[in-house]
Amino acid sequence: MRADRLMAILLLLQQREQLTAAEVARELEVSERTARRDFDALSTAGVPVYSIQGRGGGWRLVGGARTDLSGLTAGEARALFLVAGPASTATPAVKAALRKLVRALPEPFRLQAEAAASSLVMDPQRWGSSRIEHRPPPRFLDDLQDAVIRRVQVRLGYVDGNGAETERTVHPLGIVAKGPSWYLVCNTEAGRRTFRIDRVSSADPTGDPVHRPDDFDLAASWREIADEVDRRRTPLEIQAICAPDGLARLRMVLRDRLEVGGSTTDGRIEVVIRGYNEYALAGELAGLVEWLEVTGPAGVRDYLASIGTALVERYGRGLPVADLLPNRP
Numbered sequence: 306m307r308a309d310r311l312m313a314i315l316l317l318l319q320q321r322e323q324l325t326a327a328e329v330a331r332e333l334e335v336s337e338r339t340a341r342r343d344f345d346a347l348s349t350a351g352v353p354v355y356s357i358q359g360r361g362g363g364w365r366l367v368g369g370a371r372t373d374l375s376g377l378t379a380g381e382a383r384a385l386f387l388v389a390g391p392a393s394t395a396t397p398a399v400k401a402a403l404r405k406l407v408r409a410l411p412e413p414f415r416l417q418a419e420a421a422a423s424s425l426v427m428d429p430q431r432w433g434s435s436r437i438e439h440r441p442p443p444r445f446l447d448d449l450q451d452a453v454i455r456r457v458q459v460r461l462g463y464v465d466g467n468g469a470e471t472e473r474t475v476h477p478l479g480i481v482a483k484g485p486s487w488y489l490v491c492n493t494e495a496g497r498r499t500f501r502i503d504r505v506s507s508a509d510p511t512g513d514p515v516h517r518p519d520d521f522d523l524a525a526s527w528r529e530i531a532d533e534v535d536r537r538r539t540p541l542e543i544q545a546i547c548a549p550d551g552l553a554r555l556r557m558v559l560r561d562r563l564e565v566g567g568s569t570t571d572g573r574i575e576v577v578i579r580g581y582n583e584y585a586l587a588g589e590l591a592g593l594v595e596w597l598e599v600t601g602p603a604g605v606r607d608y609l610a611s612i613g614t615a616l617v618e619r620y621g622r623g624l625p626v627a628d629l630l631p632n633r634p
Contacts, residue, residue, distance in 0.1 A: 310335065310343055318354065318366050325363040443503040446480070449489050452508070453477045456515040461489075462507030463500055470506060476515040479523035483531070490526060492516060499530055535561070539579035541586060544600045546573045551596020558593070573598075584608050591616075 310333055317324055317332060329340035344364050347354050356364050452459045459477055464470045476492040480502070487502040492515075539562055547555055552574060555563055559578060566575035576597075580586030587608030590597060594613075599605050 311347055314340075314343055314347065315366075318364065323357070323363040323365050328363075443487050443505070445505045445508040446487055446502055448508045448510075449477060449502060449505070450480050452510050452515075453479055455510075456517060458511045458513045458515055459491075460507070460509040460511055461500065461505060464504045464506055466504075472507075474511065475500075476517065478515070478517060478521060478526070481523070481527050490523065490530070497526070535579075539581055541580045541582055543578050543580070543586060543602060543605050545576050545578060545590075546598045546600060547576050548573055548596040551593065552576075554596060555593065558589075587612060 313333060314324070314329055317329070326337045326340040326344065329335070329343070330337045333340070335343075344354060344356065354364055354366055356362065449459065456477075459475055460472065461475050462470065462472050473493060475489070475498070477489060478492060478497075479490045481488045481490060481499075489500045489502055489505070491498060491500070546569060549572065552565070555576065555578075562579040564577040564579075566577065568574055578586070578590070580589065583602070583604040587605050590599065590605075591609060591612045594609070599609060
């Protein structure tokens with residue numbers, strides 16, 4: 306919400322030329338102390354605002370401009386318009402206002418500000434998990450984002466997962482934050498590729514222009530990349546039938562590896578589940594047998610049967626099968 310307030314204050318300054326902390330407090334429904342802290346935060350961040358003390362005083366943008374943002378440097382303009390893109394946490398209303406405001410930028414800044422708004426995608430879910438880990442931004446993140454915005458090629462040094470270092474010239478198209486990791490999406494001589502930015506060992510802009518498709522959409526491209534990675538990570542698909550009251554449990558355990566189909570004649574629900582291999586998936590599904598019946602492939606059913614036999618031998622102690630299932634939590 307603070308990012309929203311800061312953007313709103315900038316827009317109000319554009320409209321009214323001068324603002325007091327009391328006026329901001331009334332407009333944004335915060336305390337005057339919070340409003341003064343927000344003005345200080347804008348100034349500390351390098352936005353060209355300044356205060357006039359005494360009667361009739363308040364805060365203004367450098368230059369006092371009402372219709373343009375000529376007081377902003379190119380870097381400040383790009384940073385401002387990052388909040389209008391897909392990675393933003395700002396509200397739709399703030400994003401819409403910023404997209405309109407870009408027209409008021411001086412011509413040299415306008416294209417880069419527009420590029421900044423589409424240079425970054427945030428994909429908050431960690432690969433294969435919903436748990437988020439927070440890490441410091443990688444070393445070359447700012448340099449690569451600058452290359453994306455300025456649309457210049459980069460001579461990229463890269464260390465792969467086996468420790469082998471290579472160097473190549475790439476055409477940066479965008480940056481994606483996936484959970485705790487950052488990725489560079491780019492075109493190369495071998496086609497479109499994705500590089501983990503924490504494995505980048507050097508990033509030297511060449512000054513040559515990027516060859517960027519006119520219809521390129523970073524968010525759509527990332528969805529295709531993420532879907533392909535998920536398919537490689539979970540190449541096996543099994544078919545099963547789930548009791549209706551167990552579907553929520555399956556969603557909680559399997560998340561995006563679960564595909565829900567139609568209902569069967571007995572009221573159960575057809576599902577498709579993805580996994581790494583038959584043995585691993587059978588072990589994962591063994592705790593869901595109360596709700597789930599795997600119909601194929603046969604290998605997964607065989608593994609489930611062997612797991613069940615081993616469990617009965619170890620824990621059954623001669624009890625009837627009906628007594629082996631505990632009450633649902």
